[in-house]
Amino acid sequence: MDHALIGGARQRPCTLVACRGCCCGDPRKHPGTDHVGQLDRLRAAAAEHGFQVRTTDCLGPCDQANVIVVQPSAVGRRAGGRATWVGFAMDDDCTEEIVGWAAAGGPGLAEPPVTLELQFIRPPRGARARTGRR
Numbered sequence: 001m002d003h004a005l006i007g008g009a010r011q012r013p014c015t016l017v018a019c020r021g022c023c024c025g026d027p028r029k030h031p032g033t034d035h036v037g038q039l040d041r042l043r044a045a046a047a048e049h050g051f052q053v054r055t056t057d058c059l060g061p062c063d064q065a066n067v068i069v070v071q072p073s074a075v076g077r078r079a080g081g082r083a084t085w086v087g088f089a090m091d092d093d094c095t096e097e098i099v100g101w102a103a104a105g106g107p108g109l110a111e112p113p114v115t116l117e118l119q120f121i122r123p124p125r126g127a128r129a130r131t132g133r134r
């Protein structure tokens with residue numbers, strides 16, 4: 001029952017986990033992308049729309065950098081939403097699509113943009129532990 005959940009568990013918002021490990025976010029490996037600007041944009045949108053952003057060390061699929069995992073909110077998870085991995089998140093269009101999806105509620109609550117779906121990648125084995133949640 002929803003009312004049995006307390007505080008953070010019930011309210012946990014959609015969360016963007018932006019990989020900033022050995023390859024994602026590294027301008028020497030991926031020049032031409034404003035990696036700092038991407039994080040700034042994600043954080044500004046999170047503050048505006050009520051989702052969360054955090055960074056993490058390498059998630060595994062470095063050849064698909066930048067990797068951003070869109071985790072469902074608590075409500076979205078109960079509605080069937082699951083953590084969704086986005087690869088090649090390098091350009092502004094992709095960043096804006098991720099922002100738009102999270103602002104709309106994220107997995108389980110809103111359909112992702114079709115063009116963003118083309119960038120969904122399969123999580124590597126063991127990824128569940130690294131991103132902290134199922």
Ligand code: FES
Pocket residue numbers: 019020021022023024057058059060061062063065066067
């Ligand atoms: S640094 Fe992001 S997947 Fe390895």
